[in-house]
Structures are given as C-alpha cells and as structure tokens.
Amino acid sequence: MKALMCRAFGPISDLKLEDVADPAPGAGQVVIRVEAASINFPDALIVQGLYQFKPPLPFSPGAELAGTVHAVGEGVRHLKAGDRVIASTGHGGFAELCVADAARVAPLPAGMDFELGAAFVLTYGTSLHALQQIAKLQAGETLLVLGAAGGVGLAAIEIAKAMGARVIAAASTADKLALCKQLGADEVINYEEEDLRKRVDALTDGNGADVVYDPVGGRYSEVALRATAWRGRFLVVGFAAGEIPKLPLNLALLKERAILGVFWGDAVRRDPAQHLANMKQLAAWFAEGKVKPFISERVSLADAAHxxxxxxxxxVKGKVVVLPGI
Known part of the structure; x- marks a missing residue:
C-alpha cells in the first residue's frame, strides 16, 4: 500500500509518500481501507516530536479517517468486513490502509459521506467534550471562540449554538470571520485590527464572556482571560500559535475564574462510554442539520505533507481532507 511516512521526528517537509507492507489487525483491532482522512493541527506536532505522545518510528500521521472495514482481528464482534466506519486512531490515517483499535471505530452516521466522516470525529468530539463535560456551557451563556475559523473553532461555534449559547467568534481576517458568521456566530471580532477585550466588553455590556474556547495560545490568551466574566471558564484546548502562554494566576482569583485543560484524546481512553454518548449526540445534531464539517480543500496523499x-x-480554514484514491 501507499502511505505518507515519518521515519524520524523533524521538519514536515521530510515526510515522504512510500510503498509499504499492508498492515494486519491484531486482537481487538480492525484494518480500514481509507476512503478519506483529515488534517488536524496535532498532525503537524506529532511528526516533529512536539506532541504529548510519540508513536514508534516509522509511522504515518493522520489522526482521523473514514472508510470501509477491510479485515477484522480476533475478538472483534461489532464490526465486519465491508462496514462503513469512522475512526480516531491518533496516527496512521494518511495511508491506503490503517489499523485501528475496534473501540475507537464507529459506524459512519446515516446521511454522511466519507469526506464529512473523516472531518467529524476529532474536531467535533473535542469541542463537545470541552463545552459540555469541561465548561458545562449553559443555554443563554456567551462563548468566546479564539481561532474560530479553524476546524475545532468552527465545530465549537456550531455545537455552542446547538446548546443554546450566544457565540462571539474571533479570528484574524475578514474572510475567516465571514465563514464564522455563515456557520452561526452571533458576533465577530478581528483581533488583528480590534481591541479584543474592549470589543468583548462592548458586546457583553461589560460582563465578559462566560466561557472562552482557546485552541490558539500565544498573545491573545491573557487578553481573552481578562475578558472573561465573573466565575467564567477559560478552556485551554491547544497552542496553534506555537507559544504556550504564561497566565497570571491573579486573573483567576480576581473574578473566581476557572482555567480548565481539555485533553480529549485521553478523556476518550479514560471514559469511552462518555465518548460514545457524545458521538451519538453529534450524529443526531448532524441528522438535524445543526452541525456539518466545513471542508475547504481536498488533497491527495502526495500533497498531504504540504x-x-x-x-x-x-x-487553512475549516478542514483539509486527504483522499488516498486521487
């Protein structure tokens, strides 16, 4: 099979498309013929050795995918060859075939094609877990989303609206903000041109945002924390800006704010039943037209590194999907 391979941690440009042996499933595993996989920010970190965990070398990146079950390992009862599925694998998805733990494989939701399925699990799973289990976002509350035009940001907008919240989307360009409005944001802020804190204050009558969703880090995290309401919740989702901010803890004390970490991947491992419930909720919202991944680009395996x-x-905006068949 063909696969995009990482043979040493280093620059993304070192990734190469190679012919490698077809994988075989172990006990409790399946092999999936990949119809589509999507690019996520952790893919960039994992190949550079900068992510929370490091897969054994060599490996193929690609954390989420959709396809058909090709082979089933010992002990797997709920899946069979030919089943149309979605999976979160952590890595291995940028290949024609991918091994996945059966517990991390679910049926492709009704009415969803492979491309949408490949863009669904990680971003929507992360955002629902963050907003529902961690922040406990309530209907009528105000959510501020940083980096709102990225995959998890757009998912957070849609999920928050489905939960009945008001959403303020913050991003760096007019076209990104237009996309956020298209997907349901109530208000938008260009944080490259406007004072983020002042705009949040103006949009909330001086109260601040009840919840901040921050997948970016960098220079806007402290500003957003300062724009959080009394007993507001600040979600630490990721550091797409490349800088891990050092937040003054007195800001938590002054308004009894909570700074909460979000590590969806480990949460899935620790509580698979909650993950299954979340995916059922997301599938229901998809069927109702409340959530739908925004795919901005489709690329081949050969172009996946780029x-x-x-x-x-x-x-990029939204999701970039990798199609092994093109």
Whole structure:
C-alpha cells in the first residue's frame, strides 16, 4: 500500500509518500481501507516530536479517517468486513490502509459521506467534550471562540449554538470571520485590527464572556482571560500559535475564574462510554442539520505533507481532507 511516512521526528517537509507492507489487525483491532482522512493541527506536532505522545518510528500521521472495514482481528464482534466506519486512531490515517483499535471505530452516521466522516470525529468530539463535560456551557451563556475559523473553532461555534449559547467568534481576517458568521456566530471580532477585550466588553455590556474556547495560545490568551466574566471558564484546548502562554494566576482569583485543560484524546481512553454518548449526540445534531464539517480543500496523499505544513502555518480554514484514491 501507499502511505505518507515519518521515519524520524523533524521538519514536515521530510515526510515522504512510500510503498509499504499492508498492515494486519491484531486482537481487538480492525484494518480500514481509507476512503478519506483529515488534517488536524496535532498532525503537524506529532511528526516533529512536539506532541504529548510519540508513536514508534516509522509511522504515518493522520489522526482521523473514514472508510470501509477491510479485515477484522480476533475478538472483534461489532464490526465486519465491508462496514462503513469512522475512526480516531491518533496516527496512521494518511495511508491506503490503517489499523485501528475496534473501540475507537464507529459506524459512519446515516446521511454522511466519507469526506464529512473523516472531518467529524476529532474536531467535533473535542469541542463537545470541552463545552459540555469541561465548561458545562449553559443555554443563554456567551462563548468566546479564539481561532474560530479553524476546524475545532468552527465545530465549537456550531455545537455552542446547538446548546443554546450566544457565540462571539474571533479570528484574524475578514474572510475567516465571514465563514464564522455563515456557520452561526452571533458576533465577530478581528483581533488583528480590534481591541479584543474592549470589543468583548462592548458586546457583553461589560460582563465578559462566560466561557472562552482557546485552541490558539500565544498573545491573545491573557487578553481573552481578562475578558472573561465573573466565575467564567477559560478552556485551554491547544497552542496553534506555537507559544504556550504564561497566565497570571491573579486573573483567576480576581473574578473566581476557572482555567480548565481539555485533553480529549485521553478523556476518550479514560471514559469511552462518555465518548460514545457524545458521538451519538453529534450524529443526531448532524441528522438535524445543526452541525456539518466545513471542508475547504481536498488533497491527495502526495500533497498531504504540504497540507500539514499549511495547517501548521494557520493558512487553512475549516478542514483539509486527504483522499488516498486521487
């Protein structure tokens, strides 16, 4: 099979498309024929050795995918060859075939094609977990989303609206903000041209945002924390800007704010039943037309490394999908 391979941690440009042996499933695993996979920011980190965990070398990046079950390992009862599925694998998705733990594989939701399925699990799973289990976002509350035109940002907008919240989307360009409005944001802020804190204050009558969703880090995190309401919740989702901010803890004390970490991947491992419930909720919202991944680009396996590099440089909107068949 063909696969985009990482043979040493280093620059994204070192990734190469290679012919490698077809994988076989172990006990409790399946092999999936990949119809589509999507690029996520952790893909850029994992190949550079900068992510929370490091897969054994060599490996193929690609954390989420959709396809058909090709082979089933010992002990797997709920899946069979030919099943149309979605999966979150952590890595291995940028290949024609991918091994996945059966517990991390679910049926492709009704009415969803492979491309949408490949863009669904990680971003929507992360955002629902963050907003529902961690922040406990309530209907009528105000959510501020940083980096709102990225994959998890757009998912957060749609999910928050489905939960009955008001959404303020913050991003760096007019076209990104237009996309946020298209997907349901109530208000938008260009934080490259406007004072983020003053605009949040103006949009909330001086109260601040009840919840901040921050997948970006960098220089806007402290500003957003200062724009959080009394007993507001600040979600630490990721650091797409490349800088891990050092937040003054007195800002938490002054308004009894909570700074909360979000590590969806480990949450899935620790509580698979909650993950399953979340995916059922998301599938129901998809069927109702409340959530739908925004796919901005489709690329081949040969072009996937370039897509990862552009993701790392924050040059993409929504999701970029990799199609092994083109």
């Amino acid at each position: 897509g990862i590099a552009r993701m790392a440089a924050r040059q």
